[in-house]
Amino acid sequence: MAGFFDRFSNAPLTSVTDALRRISSLGMKYDDMVIKQSRAIGTTESMMGGSDFNPRDLMYALALSDISQKKYTPIFDKDYPSRRDFLRKFALNAEIDWMVTTVTDEAVVFDETNYFAYPSTSLLEIKDTIKDDLNDQFKKIYNHFGFVNDTTAWFYFRQFLIDGVISFEIVYDAKGEKIIGFKEIDSASIRPDIRNENGVLKKVWYQYPDRPGMTRMLYDTQVIYISYAKGNLPSRISYVENLVRSFNLLRVVENAQVMWTLMNSTWRLKMVVPIGSKSPQKARESLGEMMSLYKEDIRLDPDSGELRINGSPTMQFYKNYLFPSKNGEQVDIQTLAGEGPDMSENSLLNYFTNKLKEDSKIPFMRFDKASNGGQLTGTAATGVDREEIRFHKFINRLRSAFQEILVKPLWIQMCLKYKELENDEIFKSSLGLRFVQDNIFEEIRRQEILQKRLELVTAMQAITDGEKPFFDTTWLIERYLKLDKDELDSNTQAKEKAAKAAKKAEEAAAEAEGGAEGGAEGEAGAEGEEGGGLGF
DSSP states (O other): OHHHHTTSSSSOOTTSOHHHHHHHTTTHHHHHHHHHHOOSOOHHHHTTTTOTTSOHHHHHHHHHHTTTOOBOOGGGOTTHHHHHHHHHHHTTSHHHHHHHHHHHHHHOOOOTTSOSEEEEOTTOOSOHHHHHHHHHHHHHHHHHTTTTTSSHHHHHHHHHHHHSEEEEEEEEOTTSSSEEEEEEEOGGGEEEEEEEETTEEEEEEEESTTOGGGOEEEEGGGEEEEESSBTTSOOOSSTGGGGHHHHHHHHHHHHHHHHHHHHHTSOOEEEEOOOTTOOHHHHHHHHHHHHHHHOOOEEEOTTTOOEEETTBSSOOOOOOOOOOOBTTBOOEEEEOOOOSOOTTOOHHHHHHHHHHHHHHTOOGGGTOTTTTTTSOOOOSGGGSOHHHHHHHHHHHHHHHHHTHHHHHHHHHHHHHHOGGGTTOHHHHHHOEEEEOOOHHHHHHHHHHHHHHHHHHHHHHHTOEETTEESSOHHHHIIIIIOOOHHHHHHHHHHHHHHHHHHHHHHHHHHHHHHHHHHHHHHHHHHHHHHHHHHHO
16 A cells, blocks of 8 residues: 555655666767757747746756657647547547548558567667567567557557547556556646756656646656657647548538528428508517417537427428418418529539548548449559558658657666666667558568569579679678568578478488398398208
8 A cells, every 4th residue: 555655746756766767867968968069049949938037947858859859748738638629529520530540540450469560670789689588578568558458559549640649657566677567648747857866867757747736757767658740840739630621611511512402402481471550569579470480490410410490300391381361461472582502513512522531641542432442453563553652651650650659668678677778879779660561452562572673683693704693692682682681580590490401301311221221131131041041
């Protein structure tokens, strides 16, 4: 229980070891030197207006954000909570839901073991034992997120597209040496900052800094923070927000067409009510009575698409009008001709529909189901549509931002276990994820490209310098087949394994042949003994 109540404190937890504090300060020495040597005012720093009343540590943090922290931080945007609630509700619309689902399905593809990515180790210059341990640690972190058991990763990516930011706390064991879990936190409640501990600058995050009873201080090694937008650049905060304008305009045109169709599918009547010599008050009462009897209240719900006429979900296609007649005076009813623009034309609707498709960044052919737009045709490199290439690059940008959800805790865990990796900038920059690609499209396309490269290598191998080949075969494979280090290592291991198996088979055959020869000699000797006995 004591450990549980330790969390209700502004001070860092005692379980945060010196190793975590040390890792939180990695890179700060270099950044501090850049800030001190810089004379210009950065983009984020200039937003404060250069006021003399700003705390120096705040100004330092703002200056740091211009050289390192480029992520959008919603705690500085007071409207973000309301914008986020609107975007979550907005994403429930069928058209937006389909677009978000399509992008998420393209980015997060699960294999048969429910993994959507694996650590990329082709550029890592580390020992094989450390590389094997890295793969094991990745599987543990993947399991701590709960990604193995269900589609949680898919929903986190979808949330990233809608909210624009997602963040988690990295939870360690009591010794602060192993990652044991993750906890989702409200991204609008935390802000980055710098903490000076005994003259050493460390990256930290403050949660709920304006609410003393809930304020928490977390080291950077305890926080995963992923942002869609850039911090100091005016832009949409999420993928979904980019669809708001075009969708709303499309909905306005759709509603106008529905109302136009409804109004032109029924008779519109004009009633002239005689009032005779009635007083103005009595005349208004008569008109009010007629309006209450024959007025139609038509309402269209933009969220559900439900149409209600006088509170009823059904539309009445005929009406009976009964009016009294006295002294030759009666109500005059006339039919009104339909006037106004012809909304039966779909050109305006098609324009805003295409605008929404364009903003979604999804290739147009994927919307054209009538002509098998979802079917892959022309998988060769020369037959890939330009829109598909742009969409693939967009997906890669999203993956590049989202991969920090696994890369950061993996890097921290490896640094905790192998201290020599803490200051290895090459290791940190080379660590990444290899996402599982769409099996049909990517695999066939890769095979066709590999076939073209193989034809080129074969043709270049035929070039000779006298009697010897001009090009080295290994160099051609590495240069033009473009196989990564993992694939080349796998091929080498397969060749060694095949060589060992062949050698073992030869030894077994030699032993079998030697045994057969020995057996034959033994049989011949036995026959000689039998023959000699008979002759005796």
